[in-house]
Amino acid sequence: MSLRKAYLIIFLVLLVDQLSKIFVKTNFILGEEVEVFSWFKILFIENEGMAWGTKIPGTYGKLFLTLFRLVAVTGIGYWLWESVERKNGSNYLIVAIALILAGAFGNIIDSVFYGRIFNDSNAQLATLFSDKPYGAWFHGQVVDMFYFPIWHGVLPSWIPVWGGKDFTFFNAIFNVADMAISTGVGILIFFNKKAFHKTN
Template identity: 35%
Template sequence: MRKRYLITFGIVLFILVIDQVIKFWIKTSFAFDDPSVPLIGEWLQLNFVENQGMAFGTQLGGGMWGKLTLSIFRVVMIGAIIYYILKQIKKPDVKLEFLIVSAMVLAGAAGNLFDSMFYDFIFRDYFDPCISYNQVEGSGIFSECSYFGYTEMVEVRHRGFLFGNVVDMFQFNVIWPSWVPWLGGGQVFPAIWNVADFAISCGMILVLLRQKIYFPKEKTSKE
């Protein structure tokens, strides 16, 4: 059982470290308006953005309450996932692969939550109210921005614990062929993502594909 604990939470720590190291590097090395940097040919690029939402920029409402609700939801879900994993580890017939997959989902959720919890404190000097991802209509918090000599007041997001933006950086640059109906010429997957998003997605996909292996039905004896 000790081996299961070490492997499961070792994978969580490993993914978290990779996720945060890349985010710190992106945050301190790139600017919002920097051009995309090719990683693997032209189809995988670095494109620094920040968002207030979930995986791939999905948001839960808008403004302060949407962000706060999302962050609290993350905390509750992470607690539930940890509780579930601890229960599964104690089962004698649990598959190690399932524990690894669960660890991927937990690490991904925790990685994005870390951004929301602490990045507004760690990167205080990087907050720029004139950048679009720091502006939230209806927040009630105003800041002065100057554009080419023209000054205007803009509404900016709340800052602090649980309000930080999530840092994203990877983007697939793959275009649908022009002959594909409705989609031709558009990007196959336009969302920009990070290691945490990737871990969550891979974990959930594996659970769906291998659920019969992870959750085998108990054979009932015929009377």
Template identity: 45%
Template sequence: MKYWKYYLVAIGVILLDQAVKLIVHYNMEMGMPGEIKLIDDWLKLHYTLNPGMAFGVELGSSYGKLILTLFRLVAMFGISYYLYYLIKHQAPKGLLWCIGLILGGAIGNLVDSTFYGVWFDNAPYGSSTPWFHGQVIDMFYVDLWEGIIPQWVPILGGQPMSLWPIFNVADSAIFIGVVLILLNQKRFFGTHPEPESHRSVEQQQGF
């Protein structure tokens, strides 16, 4: 459990994230017609698909989606190993919980982009695509402001825009993990005790 309890956090995030996405996919109409108000007009459930990264940023080439999914796959293994490394080196527990959240969020969105294009025909909606080309399901919409950018604004002038992006449980887990790490940098990345195995070897050698 010294190791697995932090990976169980990631598994919990994945299960919750996928459960919410499945409920939204099978019970909500996409876009504004299916929008559900949770708290007045500023917190809503809004079923939408994200073809790219955070904020809908996409890679330009025809292989952009595949490259993005493969990058997420590599990142998943990298974060998993990093969590193992931190556990072995007795990093602060708060940092380990945060990395567990980030790992769960990364895998949650990886499931969408790997499988959803085939399972749910959702890239774009209603059309099947190969493996690794699915779109991520987003649903939480904090509607702080939505409208048309004034024409005098360079580049974005005249375009519709909302002040806050639509996100999902996986995005929330990543965001919370990253923010907590940034707020606790000194405590998380200060001097940590060395693993017990290293200390015992040094003692035997007379250091």
């Protein structure tokens, strides 16, 4: 696969990711939920950008996370270029790297820019290019919206750790960028031999 095709994948993922985030950000109040099906909801939340809403403590925690991501994306970008231009990597590998790179970059856009181009979403709809931004450069919140509470209930008491407790499967809330990263990692795991097989 050529770099041009890889870049097209990245562009399309970024386009869908950012359009969906901007739509939710400008049409939903923070915490607002719309039920599509009983097992699929659009639920607008924002987080610091780590998995499961984890935060790095301290004044510079968010800035450190954003800078780390920028370094990581640079490394992933080089991996993509090297896999195409030098190592003639398989289509599985190139698609996987392109998806991971697009997803990582999609969430970086939120972290770097959203604090300066949107106003607050608490109890109001955010405005794009607001004159009252909610944060500083590199301190934006990542927008998540896809929620699949496929099953909710109390687990049997005989199940270790979670037995007898209220439980929701699947309780993560994510975005298009997260899906791209997960899909790319999934390709590398489940198609490992094909992904790392060099083509002639």
